[in-house]
Amino acid sequence: MTPRSAPHRSAGRPRAAVLSRELILEAAFALADERGADFTLAALARKLDVRPSALHHYFAGKDELIAGMRGRLTLRVGDHGFGTLPWYEAVVPWARAYRSTLGAHPGIIAALATLPVAGEPESISDYERIAEAFRRDGYPEHRVVPAIVAIESFVIGSALDALAPDDNLRPVHRPDLAPALEGAERAARLHAAEQGASAATAAFEFGLEALIAGLRAAGR
């Protein structure tokens, strides 16, 4: 958004390194946080007062940069008591934090969701803590990963849903053609407003509770 001047640095190796993977990732999150900002390497380079090609010294390409971001994303989501609380309690604040952290980075949700986690130590250790909680609580072993994947899929889908307009399912143009939807959408919107939540957040909380209840029942 804010235009930056071209780097005033002259060619050649600087006396001390200007960049680092840490610095780049930090700036990448700051850029992704800016609403409406295009998440491009060029914009990232401008933010760092550097030429785009300099970034390729630290990340092979854009995909690898995003993979690096996901590792840090896991740290941002944080632990939420999987070590002490039962999985079905700890998973609620975890899912909330996961969704809102994803929601702060609209442009890259799909990329973050799709890219392989294999080999990202932070992500693996996060899943390990969660899987261990399920195991400890006696959840059937072959259903632990499906349960985690189901919750994660729901969270990611909900993060995307939160990006859509709040009255997304409202049949504004021809309410008469969709009477059931019109009534249901209005009732849901009012009910959400009473709780001081957006329609998307209310749907997320409702669905999360239902999903967890269903997963608990399937584990007995």
Added chain:
Amino acid sequence: MTPRSAPHRSAGRPRAAVLSRELILEAAFALADERGADFTLAALARKLDVRPSALHHYFAGKDELIAGMRGRLTLRVGDHGFGTLPWYEAVVPWARAYRSTLGAHPGIIAALATLPVAGEPESISDYERIAEAFRRDGYPEHRVVPAIVAIESFVIGSALDALAPDDNLRPVHRPDLAPALEGAERAARLHAAEQGASAATAAFEFGLEALIAGLRAAGR
């Protein structure tokens, strides 16, 4: 993928229109179906043997094109007996068809999920049928839309999950650091293989069943 020659057409209005919204949308789906093909207006124009700028005559921009695709996507998913079956039965084949239809168009899932549906008649009438089934079955009105949104979020997240590598959560590099995850991932993979399904599909079916069970319980 397949290189096309530049349009041999000369400038000026052709005697009969070469393009139409229908033709463009059809080609757009064909392009999106091609695995690994970049979903760009330039590639779409090449497929139609037309200059990119010609597309702007039918769609204001890329976003509007994708919005048009979603309308047709709804038709592709199809009805699944919401008129006759209880919602919790009809929703299962609907969710399966929705997920696999989305899965056939990897590059645009996020865009399809995020763009507003407001004013797309096909989408609205689809939701109307589903909302009407919930109402008819006595589901609390203010929870109908949250339930639909929850299912849709799960489906979209699952479609994205299906694009990731099948052993996405497998701690290949250092299994010793993630023993619970390693065991759970192996058990899930074997269990899925026994049913002849991919790990992603098994997780989807398991999660869908759990979510629906939870939503049913929340509606009583």
Added chain:
DNA sequence: ACCTGAACACCGTTCAAGT
């Protein structure tokens, strides 16, 4: 080793010009 700077093959979008 770490950056600039130039170059390459792309994008999406706008718009004049042709029929």
Added chain:
DNA sequence: ACCTGAACACCGTTCAAGT
């Protein structure tokens, strides 16, 4: 009205050249 063709402001990536 419906297309081409040229132009514009961008991309991501590669690589030689500088220190």
